[in-house]
Amino acid sequence: MRTEAEPTAEADRDRHPGSSSFNAFAGGPGSLFLSFGSYVSSSEQMTQQVNPSRVSGVQLRPVTESDLPILFEYQREPEANEMAAFPARDRDAFMAHWTKILGDETCVAMTVVVDGCVAGNVGCWTQDGQRLVGYWIGKEHWGKGVATQMLSIFLRLVTDRPLHAHVAKHNVASIRVLEKCGFALCAKATGALGEPADGIEELDYVIDTSSLGDT
DSSP: OOOOBOOOOOTTOOOSBOSSOTTTOOSOOSSSOOOOTTTSSOHHHHHHHHGGGGGGTEEEEEOOGGGHHHHHHHTTOHHHHHHHTOOOOOHHHHHHHHHHHHTOTTOEEEEEEETTEEEEEEEEEEETTEEEEEEEEOGGGTTTTHHHHHHHHHHHHOOOSSEEEEEETTOHHHHHHHHHTTOEEOHHHHHHTOSOTTSOOEEEEEEOSOOOOOO
């Protein structure tokens, strides 16, 4: 399960569509009920914690059904698919995937909003006993620091630790974002991933403290 898209990047710029593969994640958004459970104590608390991001124009909010057509188009961007090493879904598969996500109360799924526009999504879910995080940022928002700001905010909202992110080795931009937000390469967990069937090497990054991440 790889961190999703946004392509390669220069040292301090986020150009990648995601960090761990959130598209691969089977848990999450739509207009259905989205429960944050113990991850976010209340919508009021969530708003209070996210509001400070408005100074930079980056906000997070629960995914709604009206976001899905935009997110669908973002995940069809060929450069993003190549960067994240994750194929695009057709519309029916995409909608089925998100319906499943929204129906799973153990998943957290949020829309990334930049200056009032939907810029992507971020979420976390449980797989094989690990709590995973992944995101996908639309190509038009690459290279602007959106991913780093978004992930820093998300790590304040979702305090589960350890939190893992699986990322394709060639996805330099997402690796840079993870490192800036406090994640570190976990050699043991990476080795446990085994040989990739598709030949694309995957790395396991983890944040195992209550660090709020680098802003």
